Amino acid sequence: MANPLRLYLACIKNTLEAAMCLQNFPCQEVERHNKPEVELKTSPELLLNPVLICRNEAEKCLIESSINSLRISLKVKQADELENILTKKFLRFLSMRAEAFQVLRRKPVQGYDISFLITNYHCEEMQKQKLIDFIIQFMEDIEKEISELKISVNTRGRLVATEFLKQFM
């Protein structure tokens, strides 16, 4: 993988390791409620400063942390119309099946393509280091999958066009 991508992913990994220190914190305003504070943003004392990591103008990652939850939003590179369509389709496909992923948000944050919401309960059920590795692997796999899909669609178009024109010969 190219060096800029490695540096980008390393930066995200280090930030997640620092940000993923979550603990159980019941809601301060409503009795017997336990809500992810990063989503509500009602109590500023419970929120940490959001961190924006940009690889370039098109690719960035926003990490917002709070006392009991962490939100990671990703913007994926889309060079042309085909990549745009493929990215949209694929990430929407994953978001619609968010219950299978547990940590995935059904709707991405505005301005981004996909979002994760990790709570203290997830950290209790899953190993923190492996969860961070999963996020990094997810980002790599998305990029790889979209490139492969683009190449496949173009190759299919080429083959089909050739076969169509050969019928005239």
Place this chain on the structure above:
Amino acid sequence: MQCSISETNIVYVIDIVDPPRLGFQLTLKLHLDKIPRGKFILCTSFHYFFTFSFNAEAIKIITRISEIQAIILSSQLKEMLKSLNFQDDSQAMNNNNNNNNRRPIRIVYHPSEPFYVFRQREKITAVFPMNFRDNSDVVIATSFFQNTVWFGSVYFGWVGPNQKEMGKAPQCSWSPVPAYQLRGEPVQDLTTNSGFVSFDITPRHVEGKRLDKTVWNLLNFYAYVKYHIKCSRGYIQRRMRKRMDSLVKLLNNTSLKEETQVMNGRCKYIKELVKVPKGKLMIKQRCKEMSRRVKISRFRIKINGCARFRFNQRWISLPKFSSNPSNKSYTKLD
């Protein structure tokens, strides 16, 4: 509109109803009882015994009947392409609305998918206005059209060194705006979201048996493109599903419960060997282990059948020494 059916058998099966039903150009009556029934062929295999009927003639008749619509709709295009082959401008197309040979002719093979054919010098151009419902279809189709245009130019010989390839495939072009020959045509037919694809048919493409192939390819161009888009979407969906499964598996490996899950027999056996008991359980087990080892060291050699010689079942009794004075067996001497 008339069509001629030359096969003898079909003539007995189909009757043309005159006048046709209201709203239709042609009505046919089918006599199903006159379709020849089959010869029976008995087939056996090793395990199964089955029969089936096979009638090539009936299948041929049914195929020809199903082709009637295609033949009628393609006849106009076929006549145009034939006239190209003969280089005869006096063979005018059957078009009640137009007097000019060079005006485009609108052919509708599928409903709401018309395409235009007009004659130019030494060639006939077929223009297909392309419309798709979904934006992703437009993108996939655009990629296909780009490849068709590029390969069309390669096989046509404009690009590429191979002289033998020249003039083989019809030249293909794509344009976001309609050709100027289509001026005056209905606006709803010329409104597209994916541009216009044109094929230039030359006399080479209508020689002999190629005429039917060319007509069939042109009439089914829309269906071909839509099938390609459908297959591409299906392929994309399959890949997305596969990738999703692999990502979910990856996430499931992060679970803390994974280490205590029941694994396969071999791993369980290894785990039991390696397991170290904790706390009181450990002390008890250690004591048991110690007593077991003492027993082994005392009774190192065990011979079957010699149980009465073992110490715990000894036949030699040893005197017991007790501190209790009442058990003394001697008397004091004076």
